[in-house]
Amino acid sequence: MPNDTRPTIADVAQRAGVSKGLVSFALNGRAGVSPDTRERILAVAADMGWSPSLRARSLSVGRAFACGLVIGRSPDVIAADPFFPSFIAGVEDEFSVSGQVLVLAAATPGRHEAETYRGLAADRRVDGVILSDLRADDPRIGLVADLGIAAVTLGVPDVASGFTSVSVDDGAGIRLAVDHLADLGHTDIAHVAGPSAMLHGRHRTAAFERAAEARDIHARVVETDFSAADGARATDELLDADTPPTAIVYSNDNMAIAGLGRAQQRGLRVPDDLSITGFDDVEIGRHVHPALTSVATDARGWGAAAARALLAAIGGAAPEALTLPDPRLIVRASTSRPRGDVPDGAPPTP
Structure with a gap:
């Protein structure tokens, strides 16, 4: 769509039947918008093909409109693990309509990882981060808090944390x-x-x-x-x-x-x-x-929930502990009774 006909926040507000201020709050992930209203506004914005002017928004509100995900595993393990593509797809489901950019980095746990977080926080290159693969006595919790950026943890840390957690049992x-x-x-x-x-x-x-x-x-x-x-x-x-x-x-x-x-x-x-x-x-x-x-498990849903929680945290929402629905067991053909274990009254397996 040419720039001169690109839908504006005012157009989205008119279509959704709400104020421009409420649309701005919803699109920026700020607190003060009910979940149903936020979903309606985001759906209208997506349907109209609304896209943000990141340069203008960054200059006007002093934000990077970028969030980081640093994965502390070897690139080979990340490449072979199907969890992360599904999780990232869920994050992008939310970020794509709010104008947020995901900055993805793989780093060796320890000093290299800490330097990666410091680099992301420098000059406000990101507004917040998603902390994955929590560890025992995780030093990243204190590091990110000291860096002064918003964060969401995947799981509940075993150390004191001032961040929202999004977890599955x-x-x-x-x-x-x-x-x-x-x-x-x-x-x-x-x-x-x-x-x-x-x-x-x-x-x-x-x-x-x-x-x-x-x-x-x-x-x-x-x-x-x-x-x-x-x-x-x-x-x-x-x-x-x-x-x-x-x-x-x-x-x-x-x-x-x-x-x-x-x-x-x-x-x-x-x-x-x-x-x-x-x-x-x-x-x-x-x-x-x-x-x-x-x-x-619903990795994509987990990603979307983490992205929503991070946008809310960036907008000033109080930290909370969010728990997603329990996983389910899908029984297929790779499990059966052990050989020789025959239920009463049943013929033996040939």
Whole structure:
């Protein structure tokens, strides 16, 4: 659309039946707009093809209209993990109608990561950041607070925080997987876990151990870096044991699919010889053979919720703890009763 016919805030306000001030508040993520009204204004703006003049807005309000997401993992792990593209798509769902730009960076945890945050905060290059992959006693909480920029955490930190948190109960999904396998008759279940330094990896492991204890399961845990390669390595370690488990609960789908491949390379039949569950319910897991039983999370919805919370924080909203709906277990063909465990009255499996 040519610049001289580009819809303005006044046009959006007229179409939405609200004041220009309310439209400005909604588009800038500021507090004082009800969720329903904000959604209506954003929908009208998107329908009209409204787009902001970032240069004019930056000069007028002293903001960068950019937010940062620094991912403290190796680029190889990020590239292979389907969570981040879905999460970023959710962030962009919100930012695309509010004129916000996402600045994405990968950094090695530690000094390099801290310098990345300092660089983003310098000269107000970003208005706020999303803190992902929270760690035990996470130093980034204090660092970002000292830098004076708004932030939202994915998960609840284990240290004092003045930022809004947006979290999902990871443990609920792991408990569902363990209970499902226990109900099928499995009594020897392993967990291929994420790094214990990451809070969500630690939470999932703790949930696995509690659920296994509650169901009188022989449990064992192998820690990984969340990569498919390390998931394959952990699977080999478990299957090389004198008494291998009859089921494995993986902490993400990439590792579960890698583990499924390793089991089949060894001549094992999934699920007859080994049941497997994943976490995240990525699309490819539905098309492997056998289709993967997995804990379904809404990464895109999580991204959108985090973006809305960050825009609200930038607008001056008070910090709060936001909890998203619990994950669900999607049962497919990669899980079954353990071989030799036949329910009463049923014929044995040939």
